[in-house]
Amino acid sequence: MDGNNFWRDEWKSLTLIVGVFIACFYLPVEALQGWDRLHDAFWEALYLVRWYAEEHVLLCLVPAFFIAGAIAVFVSQAAVMKYLGPAAPKGMAYGVASVSGTILAVCSCTVLPLFAGIYRMGAGLGPAIAFLYSGPAINVLAIILTARILGPELGIARGIGAVVFSVVIGLMMAFLYRKEELEKLNNKIVMPDDGPSRPLWQNAVFFGVLVAILVFANWARSATEEGTWHAIYLAKWWITGFFGLALAAILIGWMKMSRTRVLLVAAAGVAAAVLFGEQPLVPFALLVVGLSWITSTDKGEGATWFASSWDYAKKILPLLLIGVLIAGALLGRPGQEGLIPSEWVAWAVGGNSLAANFFAAFAGAFMYFATLTEVPIVQGLIGNGMGEGPALALLLAGPALSLPNMLVIRSVLGTKKTLTFVALVVVMATISGLLYGMWVEASPG
Numbered sequence: 116m117d118g119n120n121f122w123r124d125e126w127k128s129l130t131l132i133v134g135v136f137i138a139c140f141y142l143p144v145e146a147l148q149g150w151d152r153l154h155d156a157f158w159e160a161l162y163l164v165r166w167y168a169e170e171h172v173l174l175c176l177v178p179a180f181f182i183a184g185a186i187a188v189f190v191s192q193a194a195v196m197k198y199l200g201p202a203a204p205k206g207m208a209y210g211v212a213s214v215s216g217t218i219l220a221v222c223s224c225t226v227l228p229l230f231a232g233i234y235r236m237g238a239g240l241g242p243a244i245a246f247l248y249s250g251p252a253i254n255v256l257a258i259i260l261t262a263r264i265l266g267p268e269l270g271i272a273r274g275i276g277a278v279v280f281s282v283v284i285g286l287m288m289a290f291l292y293r294k295e296e297l298e299k300l301n302n303k304i305v306m307p308d309d310g311p312s313r314p315l316w317q318n319a320v321f322f323g324v325l326v327a328i329l330v331f332a333n334w335a336r337s338a339t340e341e342g343t344w345h346a347i348y349l350a351k352w353w354i355t356g357f358f359g360l361a362l363a364a365i366l367i368g369w370m371k372m373s374r375t376r377v378l379l380v381a382a383a384g385v386a387a388a389v390l391f392g393e394q395p396l397v398p399f400a401l402l403v404v405g406l407s408w409i410t411s412t413d414k415g416e417g418a419t420w421f422a423s424s425w426d427y428a429k430k431i432l433p434l435l436l437i438g439v440l441i442a443g444a445l446l447g448r449p450g451q452e453g454l455i456p457s458e459w460v461a462w463a464v465g466g467n468s469l470a471a472n473f474f475a476a477f478a479g480a481f482m483y484f485a486t487l488t489e490v491p492i493v494q495g496l497i498g499n500g501m502g503e504g505p506a507l508a509l510l511l512a513g514p515a516l517s518l519p520n521m522l523v524i525r526s527v528l529g530t531k532k533t534l535t536f537v538a539l540v541v542v543m544a545t546i547s548g549l550l551y552g553m554w555v556e557a558s559p560g
Contacts, residue, residue, distance in 0.1 A: 128429055137303045139168035151451050156444045156454040163443030163483075173396060175225040176432070177403050178329040181230035184424025185325060186236060188416060189318055200240030201239035201248075201289075201296050212245035213281040214253065222484065222514070224435050225329075226250035227523045234527060240296050241289030244536060247524070249281035252515040261490055261510065268555070269503065273510045276547050280511060284539045287316060291535060317369050324365065327358040332399065352395050356388065359402060372409055372417050380405030431523050438519025442483045464496065464505040467552030469545070475505035476544035480537060481521075488538070504552020512544035 142165040199208050202439045226247060234243040253274070262270025289296060334351040337344040347354070363381045383405060387398035410421035447453035463474045484492070493506050501509075516537060525533040 118338070123286045124444050125425065129425075132432060134426070136168055136172055139164050139172075139436070141165075155452065156447070157198045159447040159451055160440045160443035162451070163447070164439050167436070167439045167483075171222070171224065171431075172204055173400055173403065174332045175222065175329070176228070176428075176435075178325065178332065179225045179228045180428045180431075181406070181420075181426045182322070182325045182329065182420075183232035183427045184420050185322065186229070186232040187423040188420045189321070189506050190236065194487060195233060195236040195238055199238035199242045200235060201241075203239065205241075205286075208239065208242040209245050209282050209285055210406050212242040212285065213249050213278055222251050222485075224517065224523075227431055227520060227527075229433075231431070231523075231527050239289060240292055240528075240532070241285040243285075244288045245281040245285030247536075248284055248515045248540070249277065252277040252281065252511070257490065257514070263367030264490055264494055265497070265506065269507060269510070272507055272547075276507065276511050277515075280515075280540070280543055280547075282385060284536070284543065286534070287539055288536060292532065313369055313400070317365075321365050324361050328355055328362065331355045331358065352388075355399075356384075359384065362406075366409065366417075370417060372413050372416065376409050376412075380409060430526065433517045434522040434526060438517065438522045439483060442481065442518045445481075460496070462500075464509070465500045465502060467502045467504040467549065469557060471502055471546035472552065473506045473541070473545045475501070475548060476508040476512040476541045479509040479511075479544070480516040481518045483517040483519060484512055484513050502552055503555045504548040504550075506548075507551045508544040511547055512540050516540055 142161050162461060197203060198211065229250065230243060230247040233246065234240075238246075257275075258270055258274040261273050331347075331351050331354045334348050336348050339345065360381065364379050366377050367374050380402065384398050384402040387401045388395070391397040407421060410417040412418070413421075413426075443453060444451050445455055463478075464471050489510060493501070494507055496509075497503075497506055521533060521537060524536065528536070
């Protein structure tokens with residue numbers, strides 16, 4: 116796609132999305148907040164969407180869009196079909212998909228562009244679903260934080276449950292829709308693999324750098340101000356900057372993009388980092404704009420990469436923002452209330468009954484949890500009387516699903532498959548919570 120054609124054809128959509136993002140980022144809601152519950156729910160929706168714009172759009176979603184676009188452009192369809200396709204060996208396909216969360220510390224929304232990318236490239240429904248669940252669920256830091264704050268038993272149960280869930284739910288989805296998957300496989304026209312435009316190891320390093328930027332830019336503060344995790348948090352922007360320079364070298368050396376433009380953007384990013392050291396979003400935003408300019412005006416594969424990334428952003432972002440608004444109105448932000456009083460939630464998840472576990476799983480499926488925020492939320496609920504079983508049910512259903520997440524999944528899989536996926540997560544989380552609660556009650560002490 117020619118860069119000049121892009122700006123001529125897409126400037127209206129780009130202007131609208133950037134304008135909405137800036138409006139969300141700077142919403143002056145403090146001066147307008149009302150007092151009754153209906154008004155509070157309205158303002159909570161605006162607060163949540165502003166927080167989402169501040170914390171997730173630039174640092175999480177934008178890198179994820181670039182990774183998804185790179186998957187579509189730089190990964191051959193034949194390779195996806197070989198390792199993740201319906202006919203791929205199940206052990207390899209589900210093994211790769213189920214442990215992806217150990218690398219990607221992402222939330223239920225950030226994983227969506229990556230899921231859409233591999234699924235549209237030909238990945239089988241089962242492995243794609245396993246990846247979709249495991250991406251936000253199997254987060255090593257979140258599991259460690261769960262064990263340290265909520266207890267080792269709950270942390271271990273969450274880790275084991277998340278890995279098992281991703282495989283079981285993927286296999287069940289593949290089984291339930293096996294006829295459709297078989298038809299898709301039979302009708303799939305796999306283009307011949309002409310071989311990569313560069314060595315496989317170079318593509319691996321390129322994707323590794325993109326993933327590293329996503330991971331370290333979003334590295335969360337640990338529970339204590341000591342240890343390796345906290346040390347990485349203190350150095351997160353230095354590490355992110357290092358991988359940013361590595362990406363610049365790759366763009367020049369391997370992808371043959373304009374040396375002048377890449378060096379100009381890199382220099383501007385370094386200058387912004389020096390001038391705005393206390394506001395890392397400023398240089399990060401500048402570098403995102405610079406990367407967009409470099410790739411969209413490139414005469415080769417860079418323009419195709421940007422066009423693919425932009426296509427994902429244009430389709431996914433509006434649905435996510437609508438979902439965040441609705442979730443904020445209903446449930447509010449962590450520590451705040453929307454239309455549904457928090458007392459109702461605390462009352463409904465007390466004990467270890469089937470109803471309590473189901474409610475915890477169902478409510479968690481619709482709530483939006485940013486990475487690691489589910490731990491203090493569950494800690495607060497346990498303090499208000501939440502049972503151990505419902506706590507696990509919420510931890511297994513909540514991080515992997517959310518209302519914004521469901522809206523986007525529906526646009527990729529359709530209503531029927533989306534409802535099936537959500538139902539499987541809720542039912543399995545309910546059963547797991549019930550069994551874990553029974554085990555805790557039967558344990559001595």
